[in-house]
Amino acid sequence: MPGLAERLAGKNDRARKFLEAAAKAKAERPRAYLELGRMNFEDVSAQPAGADKKLSEAQVARVLAPLEIARKQRPPMAQLYSLMAEVWLNSARRPTQEEFRTVVEGPMTFPTSIPLVWRTTLLAAEWKFEKEALALAQHGVRISRDAGARNQFELVAAAFQRDAETAPPAAAPTKKSP
Known part of the structure; x- marks a missing residue:
C-alpha cells in the first residue's frame, strides 16, 4: 500500500494523502488506519487543546476515529490498543467505562x-x-x-x-x- 510505504520512508505528507484516500474508500487495511491514527496523534500532541495541556475531546475523537475502524478489522494489532491507551492517558477527560473496556480488549487479546x-x-x-x-x-x-x-x-x-x-x-x- 503506497501510504504505508510513504510513511515508512518518512514522507508523511504524501503518506497522509494516500492513507486518507484509503480510509475514504473504506479499505480493509487495519494497518493503514493505525498509521493514520498515529499521524493524527502526532499532530494533536504537538498542540494539545484541552485543560492542563491535555488533549481535548475533539482531539481524542480525531485520533480514535481511524483506530475504531482498524479495531473492527482483522488481524487485531497490539499497537492499536497501545495507542488507544496512550491517547486516553493524554486526554483531559476520563474515559467512560465502555471506552476503557475497549482499551482492555488489548490485554485480553494480547x-x-x-x-x-x-x-x-x-x-x-x-x-x-x-x-x-x-x-x-x-x-x-x-x-x-x-x-x-x-x-x-x-x-x-x-x-x-x-x-x-x-x-x-x-x-x-x-x-x-x-
Missing part, C-alpha cells in the same frame, strides 16, 4: 504483551479504575520475565491492594421515617 499490559495498567491507575488496575498489575506480575518490569507491576499491585483493604465499608442504606 495477554503476554508486557508493554500493552503496562500501558493499560497505567491508564487504569491514572483514571481510578481501581479493580481493573489491580487485576492488570497482578497479571503483569505473573507474565513478567524481567525483574524490572515485575517490580513495576508489583508496586502498582501493592498500592491498589492496600487501598482495597483499607477502603471503608460501604454504609448500609438508612430507612427514611415517614
Whole structure:
C-alpha cells in the first residue's frame, strides 16, 4: 500500500494523502488506519487543546476515529490498543467505562504483551479504575520475565491492594421515617 510505504520512508505528507484516500474508500487495511491514527496523534500532541495541556475531546475523537475502524478489522494489532491507551492517558477527560473496556480488549487479546499490559495498567491507575488496575498489575506480575518490569507491576499491585483493604465499608442504606 503506497501510504504505508510513504510513511515508512518518512514522507508523511504524501503518506497522509494516500492513507486518507484509503480510509475514504473504506479499505480493509487495519494497518493503514493505525498509521493514520498515529499521524493524527502526532499532530494533536504537538498542540494539545484541552485543560492542563491535555488533549481535548475533539482531539481524542480525531485520533480514535481511524483506530475504531482498524479495531473492527482483522488481524487485531497490539499497537492499536497501545495507542488507544496512550491517547486516553493524554486526554483531559476520563474515559467512560465502555471506552476503557475497549482499551482492555488489548490485554485480553494480547495477554503476554508486557508493554500493552503496562500501558493499560497505567491508564487504569491514572483514571481510578481501581479493580481493573489491580487485576492488570497482578497479571503483569505473573507474565513478567524481567525483574524490572515485575517490580513495576508489583508496586502498582501493592498500592491498589492496600487501598482495597483499607477502603471503608460501604454504609448500609438508612430507612427514611415517614
